[in-house]
Each structure stands twice: as C-alpha cells, then as structure tokens.
Amino acid sequence: MAIVEVKPGVHWVGAVDWNVRQFHGATYSTHRGTTYNAYFVQGSKYRALVDTVHAPFTEVLVSHLKNLGDLSKIDYVVINHVEMDHTGALPHIMELCPKAKVYCSQRAVEPLKQHFGDLGWDITPVKTGDTLDLGGKTIHFIEAPMLHWPDSMFSFIPEDKLLLPNDAFGQHLASSQRFDDEVDNAILMDEAAKYYANILLPFNALVARKIKEIVDMGIEFDTIAPSHGVIWRKDPGQIIKAYQNWSTGVETPGRVSPEVVVVFDTMWNSTEIMAEAITDELSALGYNVNLYNIGRTDYSDIIREILEAKAVVVGSPTMNNAMLPSLSSLLDALKGLRPQGKIGVAFGSHGWKGGAVPQLTSLLSEAGIKVIDPGLAIQWVPSETDIEASRDLARKLDQALKDL
Ligand SMILES: Cc1cc2nc3c(=O)[nH]c(=O)nc-3n(C[C@H](O)[C@H](O)[C@H](O)COP(=O)(O)O)c2cc1C
Ligand SMILES: [Fe+2]
Ligand SMILES: [Fe+2]
Structure with missing residues (x-):
C-alpha cells in the first residue's frame, strides 16, 4: 500500500497485514486483518519516525521511508509503545539510521533492552509535557500508562492538530483506504468496539481519566492516527465519544446492541x-x-x-x-x-x-x-x-x- 499524506509533512508509512486472522496468540480473531501504522514527520530541521511495524513488514516500512528521502537522515525514532507489532522493525531501522535518537517513555527504556538487547541506541526517556522540536512541528509527549502497557504513550503535534495515540482508538481493520471517511462506518465502529472490549476493557477507569486529562489540557486535534486500522479525520469526536461511552458502560450511539x-x-x-x-x-x-x-x-x-x-x-x-x-x-x-x-x-x-x-x-x-x-x-x-x-x-x- 502506498504512502499517504496525513497532514502536510506527515506521512503514513506503515503496512497492511491483510491475512492475519489471530492476534495475541489465539485470543483475538482478526477477521478483517489489521495494519501496523507508522508515521514519518518531516520538520524544517529534523525528521522523526513515530513507531515502526511488525518485524515481517520491515521491508515495507523501509521502502516507504526510502520513497520519502534518505533513510539515514532520520533524526528521531519515537517509540510510543514497546509491543512488537510496533517495534519489530526497530532494530533494522536503527541499523539503517545509526545516528537516530530513540524517544520513549521512561517505562519503555528497560523493556526495549529486554526485547532487543542493549544495542547501544541513544535513548531519551520523556514524560508528559516534554517536547521534541522538529522545526515548524513539535512533538508533545503524553504518557498513557496501562493504555494498554505501562510504557504506552501518545504523541501529539499541535501544529497539525494531530494525535498519534498508538494502540488507543485503533481497530484491527485491513483496508486499501487509510481514513475513516473511506470505509464503512458500522464496520469501523464494530472493529473499534471489539478492540476496546478485548484490549482496553480492564482499564476503563484509566481510559476515562486519560480522555478527561486530554480534554482538560485543552489540546486541539482534528485527526487521530492510531497504530492499527484507519485514521480518524472525518470525525475524531466519534471515537472519543465511543471510548467515553464504553469506559462507562454505555453502548455505541446509533447501534442496536444485544441487551x-x-x-x-x-x-x-x-x-x-x-x-x-x-x-x-x-x-x-x-x-x-x-x-x-x-x-x-x-x-x-x-x-x-x-x-x-x-x-x-x-x-x-x-x-x-x-x-x-x-x-x-x-x-x-x-x-x-x-x-x-x-x-x-x-x-x-x-x-x-x-x-x-x-x-x-x-x-x-x-x-x-x-x-x-x-x-x-x-x-x-x-x-x-x-x-x-x-x-x-x-x-x-x-x-x-x-x-x-
Ligand atoms: C463424557 C461425559 C461425562 C459426563 N460427566 C458427568 C458428570 O461428571 N456429572 C454429571 O452429572 N453428568 C455427567 N455427564 C452427563 C451429562 O451431563 C448429561 O448427559 C447432560 O444431559 C448433557 O447435556 P447436553 O445435552 O447439553 O450435552 C457426562 C456425560 C458425558 C458424555
Ligand atoms: Fe499493544
Ligand atoms: Fe498494537
């Protein structure tokens, strides 16, 4: 699947896994496949890759990045989440961009080493409120512990009103399309609900709190680009509202659900x-x-x-x-x-x-x-x-x- 511009200077460079039918062992049936979304952010001074892809799709990511320029010029790799569906390609990316600095939450530092060994990467731990200036684009970090791992965090680019929340707001939905307005909404919400039910349900209280925190922070976004499935650009409020509902036991508005x-x-x-x-x-x-x-x-x-x-x-x-x-x-x-x-x-x-x-x-x-x-x-x-x-x-x- 071709690279897609999400915002001027921000490209989707991920991979579509059309035929995966099981996720997390045999605990999650992915009837519609999934995607591993990675985003390339081009600032006027620096370039960042936000998340990578599942290891078997490493070459897909590499070829996307090559289309966007000299791979070795990536300055930063932001790791929002250590889980291997998003970091599998990281060791290879780091080989190709040896000068890149890795940015991740403090709670990701040791797990990264425990996954991949101590490969001598230049790792900078960040916390909520820390920023990374790329020139004309700033990545703000928001820790999101237990959504759904201790290390999880969101990245936010205010200049583009773009939230990159990794697994949160994701859906296991393979598609030739990259955006919410290009797929069937009922299918999209169904996959988002299945994702919430099977991954995020134990963290209801944390989900509700994190959404409130984001609202209280007053951050303005018009696009949510998760690490699985399509990007919410038509109506990011739809998935925010759905998460508020699911985390408090309210059903999806407009859906006739079994009681x-x-x-x-x-x-x-x-x-x-x-x-x-x-x-x-x-x-x-x-x-x-x-x-x-x-x-x-x-x-x-x-x-x-x-x-x-x-x-x-x-x-x-x-x-x-x-x-x-x-x-x-x-x-x-x-x-x-x-x-x-x-x-x-x-x-x-x-x-x-x-x-x-x-x-x-x-x-x-x-x-x-x-x-x-x-x-x-x-x-x-x-x-x-x-x-x-x-x-x-x-x-x-x-x-x-x-x-x-
Ligand atoms: C292999 C096997 C083991 C069974 N073990 C028990 C048992 O330990 N205790 C019991 O009360 N009934 C036992 N039963 C009887 C079943 O519970 C009974 O046939 C029941 O009506 C089956 O309901 P079903 O038609 O919904 O399968 C067993 C039946 C089979 C075939
Ligand atoms: Fe995950
Ligand atoms: Fe994931």
Whole structure:
C-alpha cells in the first residue's frame, strides 16, 4: 500500500497485514486483518519516525521511508509503545539510521533492552509535557500508562492538530483506504468496539481519566492516527465519544446492541434446548438477545457483544463434575477483562451429580459479573417443566434487569 499524506509533512508509512486472522496468540480473531501504522514527520530541521511495524513488514516500512528521502537522515525514532507489532522493525531501522535518537517513555527504556538487547541506541526517556522540536512541528509527549502497557504513550503535534495515540482508538481493520471517511462506518465502529472490549476493557477507569486529562489540557486535534486500522479525520469526536461511552458502560450511539448475551456449549443438545427457551422468553419480553454456541463463535467476538450488553447468561452440561472446557477461555478472558455493571446467571443439564452450574456461577462472580440467582441445573433431557423453569430463569433476569 502506498504512502499517504496525513497532514502536510506527515506521512503514513506503515503496512497492511491483510491475512492475519489471530492476534495475541489465539485470543483475538482478526477477521478483517489489521495494519501496523507508522508515521514519518518531516520538520524544517529534523525528521522523526513515530513507531515502526511488525518485524515481517520491515521491508515495507523501509521502502516507504526510502520513497520519502534518505533513510539515514532520520533524526528521531519515537517509540510510543514497546509491543512488537510496533517495534519489530526497530532494530533494522536503527541499523539503517545509526545516528537516530530513540524517544520513549521512561517505562519503555528497560523493556526495549529486554526485547532487543542493549544495542547501544541513544535513548531519551520523556514524560508528559516534554517536547521534541522538529522545526515548524513539535512533538508533545503524553504518557498513557496501562493504555494498554505501562510504557504506552501518545504523541501529539499541535501544529497539525494531530494525535498519534498508538494502540488507543485503533481497530484491527485491513483496508486499501487509510481514513475513516473511506470505509464503512458500522464496520469501523464494530472493529473499534471489539478492540476496546478485548484490549482496553480492564482499564476503563484509566481510559476515562486519560480522555478527561486530554480534554482538560485543552489540546486541539482534528485527526487521530492510531497504530492499527484507519485514521480518524472525518470525525475524531466519534471515537472519543465511543471510548467515553464504553469506559462507562454505555453502548455505541446509533447501534442496536444485544441487551443479553446467551452463551452455551452442549454435547447432546439438552443445554441448547434450555438456551433456546431462555432466549425465546427474553425475546418475547422485548429484549434484544444474541445466542452463541461457544464452539461455533470465536470468544473475542462474543466479548465484543458483551461490552455493550447488560446481562450475560452462560450454560454448560456437566462433564466429569465440571463445565465443558470450551467455556473456560471465555470465562477466563472475562475474569481478566472484568466487565463492569453487568449481571449474569448460569444454567445447564447434567446426568447425575452435576457441577457445571455452580462452577459457571462462581466464574461469573470472579469476572465481576453480579449473579442474580444460583442458576438452573436440570437432569438429562429437559422436560416440559424444565423448559418452563428455563423460561422462568429468563423472567428472573428480566426482573433483575428492570431493578438495575
Ligand atoms: C463424557 C461425559 C461425562 C459426563 N460427566 C458427568 C458428570 O461428571 N456429572 C454429571 O452429572 N453428568 C455427567 N455427564 C452427563 C451429562 O451431563 C448429561 O448427559 C447432560 O444431559 C448433557 O447435556 P447436553 O445435552 O447439553 O450435552 C457426562 C456425560 C458425558 C458424555
Ligand atoms: Fe499493544
Ligand atoms: Fe498494537
């Protein structure tokens, strides 16, 4: 993909990874691929590269930079975040630009060495308020610890009203286009929400605080250029507002989101029959419900829906005194992500002693989800009474949702 001018003298020089389908191990399905965005900033005196790309795309970055002039003349490499999707190409870039100084947060200094060894780079740690004057363009640094690593920081160029926040406001969305107004908005917001749900959810309070801090700083920007996906130039307010909403449990404006997410697995369909009854009843009560068989849907997609739902209902049969292991990934992930302000309940079928429902119940609690009922455990294939009990569980959930 060709270099693109984001602002006069600021170019996108990143790479598009069209076919990556998993990120962070198997924890995040990237159905639409991703991009690794790097930005070249040309001042009247100095040149800076802000972030690099994932190592396999090093040559793409190098060829983009060559198009913009003599690579060895890069004066500064700003590293907003140590994670390798943005630093993989750094050692090679530093070989090509041996005189370049690396600017990063204090908390990035040691991790950089621990990733790449002590290669003798000239590293300058910066903190919020520090600036780098390129001549006609100044890079201001804003530390953003835990958004989403301790070392994370944002760069801001006031002359261009341009915010370069690295992973924050990003989306795993490969595209031939570089800007928000050039892609489908619903897809864009969906990928941004999935990114928030799976990466930033544990840091809700920090996100809200950081946005407030930026607003209070009075910094003016009209473009947000993150390190993944497209650049927000048409309406950066849209993603700021969405982050404010998601960090406080409000759904995306204009999106019709499921209010309840029902997730189950089953061996012989008994638990599925219960899941269908619960879903039917909730739907009859007027709720927008999404029903997932965990075996057929990637759990990072389910987490994206849970972000905007009010209730999570999980079901599993009992196998060897426990729930089916297929549900563990989702529940373990939720435990780490700790979605706030949600309620939940469990259900399932068993043959003799059971075990899945209490286990699911305690895992929901561990994820910070308020459990409204001990759950519904039935034996073998659901009878009419069991189906009615499943519907009754839905009605209890309805009541709890009304009481919220
Ligand atoms: C491999 C296997 C292990 C099982 N282990 C247990 C168990 O430890 N305790 C129990 O109460 N039921 C156990 N069951 C019985 C199932 O929980 C029961 O068949 C249930 O109705 C299945 O629900 P499903 O149709 O949703 O898969 C086991 C079944 C299988 C196939
Ligand atoms: Fe990251
Ligand atoms: Fe990233």
